[in-house]
Amino acid sequence: MNxxxxxxxxxxxxxxxxxxxxxxxxxxxRDEILK
Numbered sequence: 069m070n071x072x073x074x075x076x077x078x079x080x081x082x083x084x085x086x087x088x089x090x091x092x093x094x095x096x097x098r099d100e101i102l103k
Contacts, residue, residue, distance in 0.1 A: 079093055079094075
């Protein structure tokens with residue numbers, strides 16, 4: 069069995085983890101940088 073660990077983050081928490089703003093995450097999502 070192949071299991072994948074997936075953690076769900078709130079946008080603010082994920083942005084802080086990456087050291088970017090929430091607006092940057094939104095732009096990356098719009099530009100299809102995030103998958």
